[in-house]
Amino acid sequence: MTKFSTLIGLAAAASLCVSPVLAQTVADSDVPTTSLNIPGNVQIYGDAKANVYRPSATVNGEIITATDIEQRMGLIRVANNNLELPPEEEQRLRQQVFSNLIDEKLQIQEAKAADITIDENLINDQFARLAARYKQTPEQFSAYLASKGSSAAAVKQQIRGEYAWDRLLQRNIQSTTNVSKEEVDVIFDRMMQSKGQDEFHIAEIYLTATPENIESVAENARKIVQALQAGGSFAAYARQFSEASTAVVGGDLGWVRAGQLPDTMADAARQMQPGQLVGPIEVPGGVSIMLMVDRRQVLTADPRDAVLSLKQISLEFPAGTSEAKASELAGQFAEATRGIAGCGAAEGVAQSLGAQVVARDNIAMRQLPPPLQATLINLQVGQTTQPFGAANEGVSVLVLCGRDLPNTVAEPNREEIENRILEEKVNKRAQRYLRDLRRDAVIDFS
Structure with missing residues (x-):
């Protein structure tokens, strides 16, 4: 169940939980009161220095430096086209990166x-795969990261943390988490009753606001939208900025129906x-x-469920x-390929252009980007x-x-339903596990 969320490799973070808690759907009247003894007319004594962001910390005796934070910031810039x-x-x-580094250390x-030990060869192999996505060798990729203010060590440390946490969850949580037949039956029956209804696969970035600051929060949201439209990674921004419980999975809400969402959404x-x-x-x-990842009708045949053979x-x-x-070359390429009559002619046209041909069967249309679908x-x-393509x-x-x-x-496939329920349970227990680690940690900010 490894889920690599390495910021420069977000395309690999495809495992997402189902029906997560929608934090923004809780009405004001449903917000629980704390059990703390806090007076209504709170008065703050002393200065606010304890709340000031400090760029280093010691977590149970291990140091996080300002350099660690800046190198992770460099990774985010790499993932988001240097925005x-x-x-x-x-x-x-x-500040969010700092918090993430503390969690990773814990x-x-x-x-x-x-x-639990992680083989360094496993980490190096994952690093090499990340480098290959950038069409670089590990050595070239290391130099590229350094040029962007990051480092290979920062990437490998994040990979190490994700492997370590995943192995720990497998041993301590997944192995002791069960799904009953009754739980599967409830979801199965609900899906059968929903047949034909519209269902949406949505990702969201949620920002809390009050009547007093909603304009400034909305303005921040508009800036995030502009960054996303310019090529930023939605999952990366959701992880860093969203205040919903789904931030840990890149803002993914899974498949939901309209009745499960706030009216405006x-x-x-x-x-x-x-x-x-x-x-x-x-x-x-x-x-x-909101990002519409996909949409469908429950248990209804859809042309986008087709399986394709492509060249x-x-x-x-x-x-x-x-x-x-690039535009000029693309125009020439378009003119030459427009007249292809059948797959049998692809190789000849490609040869005349000095291009390459790759044939692939059994491609699910939904795996392709929405514009190509x-x-x-x-x-x-x-x-x-x-x-x-791209220039x-x-x-x-x-x-x-x-x-x-x-x-x-x-x-509905009962095994798939069971796996999704299991993943949801594991994710919720993992959040509680990490919360307990934070509570018991000795963290000295300096």
């Missing part, structure tokens, strides 16, 4: 106390298409930014290609998509060689 944040937003992010310490969801981003939306207790023709751009030159739904077998990589088209459409929808 520059407003000073106040960057400071808030730095997780590694707890794993060590349980005699439900209204927005009904109008959204996969891949669309909206916000800020005012919700009880604050504002939310991809790809033309790499020379290093240093400008946006203008929208294109492929309307293609006939033998036709090609519009060109797509620093190249340009590609997909040729549709075959499409297997779902004719019927089977009943």
